[in-house]
Amino acid sequence: MPENKVKKYFRLIEAWAWCPICEDMVALNIDKKEIIDGLKMSIYTKEFTHSNPNPDSEDPDDLSGNEHTIYIYINENYDVTGVKSFFGESPTTEEIRAEAAEEGGEVRIPIVVKEIPPMAVQFGMLNKEQFKVLKICDGMNRIEQVAEIAEISVEEIEKMMEELRKKGLVKVIKRT
Ligand SMILES: [Zn+2]
Known part of the structure; x- marks a missing residue:
């Protein structure tokens, strides 16, 4: 499993998190302000609903083309401390x-x-x-x-x- 990565900029971060459903990295930009505000309430979780644009059509078990959610936990240093992917709520x-x-x-x-x-x-x-x-x-x-x-x-x-x-x-x- 590739490691989660973060690039930190002045106002935002670019996070790459491994989605086990997509079996691929999911990339997203997050405002630092959003993270700081979230951390005031203890932890920050980025919730991102997505679907794999290129699911494996040969593999009947590959459901990644269906919408699913990834949770990315981010700490006060803007590093990813945990990731979780799931279908539904x-x-x-x-x-x-x-x-x-x-x-x-x-x-x-x-x-x-x-x-x-x-x-x-x-x-x-x-x-x-x-x-x-x-x-x-x-x-x-x-x-x-x-x-x-x-x-x-x-x-x-x-x-x-x-x-x-x-x-x-x-x-x-x-x-x-
Ligand atoms: Zn995914």
Whole structure:
């Protein structure tokens, strides 16, 4: 899988992200302002709906000509920390499971139980990092992916999940 790449300019960035459905790089320009605004609310995700203009017509399994969505997670340095592609509104549990099976391992999907207002950080109920991590726990990311997107080690994320679980803010769904 080719690496995601970013070219940074004064006002915008050019991002190339690998779309596993297209099996190709998807290129798009994003305003830095949009990213900065997004990051004020903890994480920034670029959502881009597209279809492959050149699907493999010989391959019946190639559905990339159909419209699908790529999520590109971008950090404060304008680097890509995670990518996710799916058909429809969100990835299905089967897709998340299939992806995990490829990498081999137990599937643990943390999901936010209660919507947390940003005020929670101001009131000291949560720290900024916990707030950011909770935003990534949208039911689409496995623990390992949450760690990657947040740029925190898996061990740290596991510890944090345990704390957040005790606070009744998150639950971790396990599938084998
Ligand atoms: Zn695609």
